[in-house]
Amino acid sequence: MSFESFATIPASFVLGSVPFGFLMAKFLGGIDIRKEGSGNIGATNVTRLLGWKIGFPVLLLDIAKGAxxxxxxxYLFPDRADILPLLCGISAVLGHIxxxxxxxxxxxxxxxxxxxxxxxxPGSILITxxxxxxLKKIFGFVSLGSxxxxxALPISYYSLSLIEGKDFNTPIFWATVCVSLTILFLHRTNLIRLVKGKEFTSDKEKYHRDEE
Structure with a gap:
């Protein structure tokens, strides 16, 4: 792996670490998003507090810094397309977290x-x-949908690989598993509140602060 291709991994971390939700809430909404609502810097909390005109761009930017x-x-390093894009993607997710x-x-x-x-x-992400x-539509909880x-992500990837008969990409599969477990861990307080019946639906004005 060349220096240029390797450098894309830490560069992806830096891009992923740009807190668009925090920045847009601060400069366009005049609030510290970490101290309001759920305390999370993501698009859901921004939308709840400041509306979709700020929340939707945050969502698009957070998606873009992963894609x-x-x-x-x-496309810059097609000779390393077997593993480098995945490493850059995981690095971006870690930067965001x-x-x-x-x-x-x-x-x-x-x-x-x-x-x-x-x-x-793309097939797996569509199912996801x-x-x-x-889940969000039926139960009204963004956290439950997440x-x-x-x-669904690793299950759908594994299932589609079998159905489509394509070569099974082991690194991508295990990446979906790791990302899935990480997201579940980061939603552990939400899960506890859901079990206790204390989680607020997405249209409520009062929210629990994240405890992490």
């Missing part, structure tokens, strides 16, 4: 992971999106 490193690695700009704290990685696997495993939207989507 862009994968696309650039894939452990942003050095926020003292190595960040979001839960859902939107950024979506961007990564939208490029690497359907699961997310269905949890369900996280569980």
């Amino acid at each position: 862009l490193p994968v696309l650039l690695a894939k 452990f942003s050095p700009f926020l003292k190595f704290k960040g979001g839960k990685g859902v939107a950024t992971s979506f961007g990564v696997f939208a490029v690497l495993a 999106l359907i699961v997310f939207l269905s 949890i369900g989507g996280a569980i």
